[in-house]
Amino acid sequence: MDKNSKQLFKQLRLEGFHPLLNYLMPYRKGMSLSVLSGILHHLLGIIGPALGAYLVGVAVIGGKKEQILPYLPILGILVTARIVMYYSDMWFAHEVAFRILVDFRIKLYNAIERVAPAYLLKQRSGELAATLMADVEVLEWFFAHTAGAFLVAVAVPLITLGMMFTMHWILPLILLPFIFILFSIPFWFKKKADQQGVETRERLAAVHGEAIDGIQGLREIVSFNHKSGYTARLSRYSESLYESLLAYGKRMGVEGAYLNGVSSLAMVSILVVSALLVVQGSLNKQWLPVIMILAANIFSPILEVAAMGRNFSIILAAAKRVAAVLETEETVKDTGKIQLNKSNELKIAFHDVDFTYGKELPLVLNKASFQVNHGETVALVGESGVGKTTCINLLQRFWDVTGGKITIEGTDIRSLSLDSLRSLITVVPQEIYLFNLSIRENIRMGNPKATDEEVEKAAKAAHIHEFIMGLPEGYDTNAGERGLKMSGGQRQRLAIARAFLKDSPILILDEALSSLDTENERLLQQSLNDLRKGKTTLIVAHRLSTFKEADRLVVLQDGKVTETGNHTSLVQRKGYYYDLINAQIASVAV
Numbered sequence: 325m326d327k328n329s330k331q332l333f334k335q336l337r338l339e340g341f342h343p344l345l346n347y348l349m350p351y352r353k354g355m356s357l358s359v360l361s362g363i364l365h366h367l368l369g370i371i372g373p374a375l376g377a378y379l380v381g382v383a384v385i386g387g388k389k390e391q392i393l394p395y396l397p398i399l400g401i402l403v404t405a406r407i408v409m410y411y412s413d414m415w416f417a418h419e420v421a422f423r424i425l426v427d428f429r430i431k432l433y434n435a436i437e438r439v440a441p442a443y444l445l446k447q448r449s450g451e452l453a454a455t456l457m458a459d460v461e462v463l464e465w466f467f468a469h470t471a472g473a474f475l476v477a478v479a480v481p482l483i484t485l486g487m488m489f490t491m492h493w494i495l496p497l498i499l500l501p502f503i504f505i506l507f508s509i510p511f512w513f514k515k516k517a518d519q520q521g522v523e524t525r526e527r528l529a530a531v532h533g534e535a536i537d538g539i540q541g542l543r544e545i546v547s548f549n550h551k552s553g554y555t556a557r558l559s560r561y562s563e564s565l566y567e568s569l570l571a572y573g574k575r576m577g578v579e580g581a582y583l584n585g586v587s588s589l590a591m592v593s594i595l596v597v598s599a600l601l602v603v604q605g606s607l608n609k610q611w612l613p614v615i616m617i618l619a620a621n622i623f624s625p626i627l628e629v630a631a632m633g634r635n636f637s638i639i640l641a642a643a644k645r646v647a648a649v650l651e652t653e654e655t656v657k658d659t660g661k662i663q664l665n666k667s668n669e670l671k672i673a674f675h676d677v678d679f680t681y682g683k684e685l686p687l688v689l690n691k692a693s694f695q696v697n698h699g700e701t702v703a704l705v706g707e708s709g710v711g712k713t714t715c716i717n718l719l720q721r722f723w724d725v726t727g728g729k730i731t732i733e734g735t736d737i738r739s740l741s742l743d744s745l746r747s748l749i750t751v752v753p754q755e756i757y758l759f760n761l762s763i764r765e766n767i768r769m770g771n772p773k774a775t776d777e778e779v780e781k782a783a784k785a786a787h788i789h790e791f792i793m794g795l796p797e798g799y800d801t802n803a804g805e806r807g808l809k810m811s812g813g814q815r816q817r818l819a820i821a822r823a824f825l826k827d828s829p830i831l832i833l834d835e836a837l838s839s840l841d842t843e844n845e846r847l848l849q850q851s852l853n854d855l856r857k858g859k860t861t862l863i864v865a866h867r868l869s870t871f872k873e874a875d876r877l878v879v880l881q882d883g884k885v886t887e888t889g890n891h892t893s894l895v896q897r898k899g900y901y902y903d904l905i906n907a908q909i910a911s912v913a914v
């Protein structure tokens with residue numbers, strides 16, 4: 325889209341649609357066919373009845389059978405053509421609209437993925453789901469019914485006015501002011517409507533967000549007996565949605581009343597003027613039935629567009645929300661080209677890394693430097709909130725460092741392509757997300773090309789094979805349903821099975837805070853020890869047992885690395901780490 329069109333959309337206060345038009349370009353052929361058949365369908369809807377009315381007029385002035393009968397086949401053709409055009413209007417409009425919606429959902433998902441996770445942290449997942457589903461659905465109105473209908477509403481009245489002009493020059497002059505008023509009515513209400521549209525979509529998204537919160541947090545709601553608190557909140561959100569929907573409905577009612585009033589007045593005026601013209605003798609009375617038909621039909625496409633205009637604010641608000649996601653700039657740019665060999669052991673190094681989550685926020689990391697050598701296991705240690713998770717987020721480039729650099733095997737990670745970087749790293753998260761797929765497919769996500777045998781081998785290595793075989797459908801059991809019934813330890817071992825399949829040279833373990841029972845802990849440790857072999861491993865550590873097992877500890881304090889060494893040497897040093905674990909032991913003992 326060029327600058328001028330952007331300006332025009334701004335003047336019409338329709339900026340929200342501008343980005344969407346860019347996405348319409350590939351579908352212009354289908355859209356043009358839809359507009360063309362829409363215009364023909366509406367015109368034929370007027371020409372057919374007008375011809376019928378003309379024949380009535382001929383009969384009224386005492387015409388002969390021979391003057392009427394030859395037109396009957398033409399009437400038949402017009403009616404058939406109208407049916408065909410109606411069908412193709414609907415077909416093309418919806419074909420294009422639904423195809424665009426399919427593409428949009430994918431585009432939106434890709435856009436969300438591109439800006440994740442920074443963007444996700446600012447948005448509630450329920451609200452994003454609302455954008456992905458409900459807002460995109462609303463756009464169907466725009467794509468299927470707006471652009472084409474608007475052109476029809478301009479073309480059909482123009483042609484009809486032309487037809488009236490051939491009967492008497494004054495007739496179009498009577499109608500023009502009414503048409504102008506009808507077109508302008510939606511603009512009288514536009515400011516209020518836009519505000520209501522945005523408010524309604526926001527409140528709807530908030531209700532979605534709250535509902536999804538209620539489902540995701542069901543366990544907490546039940547265990548903390550928080551049902552009344554939650555329903556009170558849900559009902560507050562729903563009430564506020566109700567209020568804005570009601571205000572929206574009232575405004576639509578007033579607008580509709582104006583539209584109907586003006587179009588009825590226009591129709592009455594044209595009939596009265598025509599009747600007077602006939603009485604005066606300046607209009608042939610055989611045109612009267614034709615004028616009645618034209619007057620009755622000229623407004624229907626305008627009213628259709630105006631009705632749409634009344635919903636425009638909702639569409640505009642949805643368009644703005646969709647565009648906001650599509651146009652969000654990615655948090656990190658994927659401009660690096662270098663690919664590192666996955667099969668080598670790799671060294672990670674943080675060089676004087678500074679980082680803040682926002683310009684106005686304090687530095688989380690302040691000249692932090694440390695390295696993890698080939699095949700070494702390093703545990704990041706420090707108080708809660710010191711920046712351990714931040715380090716692993718930076719290593720994966722969810723955000724970029726604000727100062728200093730992170731290197732893998734000496735190469736700045738910003739010079740690697742994101743795909744290559746992420747293929748080098750496997751994360752075993754605290755909480756694995758299980759998709760609504762079989763356990764086999766959930767594990768296979770580690771490597772989509774893995775065979776069933778390889779999946780089972782990975783599960784055996786993660787000590788989860790026995791558990792899976794004990795399920796009614798073994799590896800074919802749906803993890804989405806069964807996932808909830810797995811213990812924390814079992815879920816983490818499933819994550820480890822995925823990690824075995826991915827087999828990348830760098831491993832990140834985000835250790836769970838919650839402790840596991842002895843058996844689960846033993847199995848987990850065994851599988852982790854096997855997984856770590858030959859890999860460069862960075863652990864976000866919370867447990868004393870992990871501190872003791874790591875080759876080296878990197879102690880973070882006030883954004884800096886203040887101590888490094890193994891557990892025994894740091895304890896002997898009696899510094900910050902010593903105080904930290906003493907405090908931890910004391911808190912466990914209390």
Ligand SMILES: Nc1ncnc2c1ncn2[C@@H]1O[C@H](COP(=O)(O)OP(=O)(O)OP(=O)(O)O)[C@@H](O)[C@H]1O
Pocket residue numbers: 445681685688706707708709710711712713714715864
């Ligand atoms: N997305 C974010 N936006 C703003 N601040 C953030 C964000 N994520 C983390 N922080 C802040 O950055 C600091 C470091 O957080 P981080 O999660 O890295 O700590 P941590 O050491 O991993 O903590 P824990 O041991 O509790 O998991 C904290 O003060 C946290 O509040």
